[in-house]
Amino acid sequence: GATVRLALTASPGPRSLARALVKTLAIARRLRTPPDPVQRLVRMARKDPFSGLRLHALRVLVESHPADRRTPNALRRALRSADAQTRLLSARACGPAGHDALLLLARSRTDDESVVQQAIAALGRALPPEDGISILERALSEKHFGVAAAAIDSLGLTGGVAAVNALGRQLTDGEGPLAVAAARALGEIADPCAIPVLLSALSSQASDLRTSAASALARLGNAAAVGALRRAVADHPLDLGLRTAARHAIAA
Numbered sequence: 001g002a003t004v005r006l007a008l009t010a011s012p013g014p015r016s017l018a019r020a021l022v023k024t025l026a027i028a029r030r031l032r033t034p035p036d037p038v039q040r041l042v043r044m045a046r047k048d049p050f051s052g053l054r055l056h057a058l059r060v061l062v063e064s065h066p067a068d069r070r071t072p073n074a075l076r077r078a079l080r081s082a083d084a085q086t087r088l089l090s091a092r093a094c095g096p097a098g099h100d101a102l103l104l105l106a107r108s109r110t111d112d113e114s115v116v117q118q119a120i121a122a123l124g125r126a127l128p129p130e131d132g133i134s135i136l137e138r139a140l141s142e143k144h145f146g147v148a149a150a151a152i153d154s155l156g157l158t159g160g161v162a163a164v165n166a167l168g169r170q171l172t173d174g175e176g177p178l179a180v181a182a183a184r185a186l187g188e189i190a191d192p193c194a195i196p197v198l199l200s201a202l203s204s205q206a207s208d209l210r211t212s213a214a215s216a217l218a219r220l221g222n223a224a225a226v227g228a229l230r231r232a233v234a235d236h237p238l239d240l241g242l243r244t245a246a247r248h249a250i251a252a
Helices: 001-011 016-032 037-047 051-064 070-078 084-093 095-107 115-127 129-142 146-156 161-173 176-189 190-200 207-220 223-235 240-251
Strands: none
Touching: 037 051, 037 095, 051 070, 051 084, 051 115, 070 084, 084 095, 084 115, 084 207, 095 115, 115 129, 115 146, 129 146, 129 161, 146 161, 146 176, 161 176, 161 190, 176 190, 176 207, 190 207, 190 223, 207 223, 223 240
């Protein structure tokens, strides 16, 4: 309507009216909902030259059209994409069928560290502990600390002797947030083999590490740790976090 009025005001007459109507119809055709939006999204996900638009089309298919039979087909094709973000989205949406793709992403050396982190998190307990340990060691050597943290969390879910040993090394030799994460993961596993390294961590100069070690010992509920917990509280009387965690550990 506005286009027609503008054209008539500028150049009144049948010819200008016709031109205005053609322009208006062209705009209307661009704005109308396509008759088959799923097919259009599938085509975009497969053929659009821009990886960001292909990824967006896949995300809309997953979120808005999960029951359409063409969506899983598009996702399976996208598992072979050269773009890591696209493979990640597809693998997560494919469920068990995406396991192998997630495992490859978790093991990969992609420049996008967040892709590896999300793949590890998506695998959860399904990431074999030997892979978790290998990923942790490589991430530490390459200073990819976000990936290292994700691997530590994964080992806390899978457990096992090898995981406990790897986490114990990180707790003993590491520092900062990764050592704290290792203490938490050992608490999740709740293996009595972890008690010695957790007791050693009570003497750390880092308050958050002492508190995390005490919280992990609370999950283990070991009477032998009571004396060490009381000594740690006495040595750090102003550490309220440690005091609270130690009280819970002793009560357990």
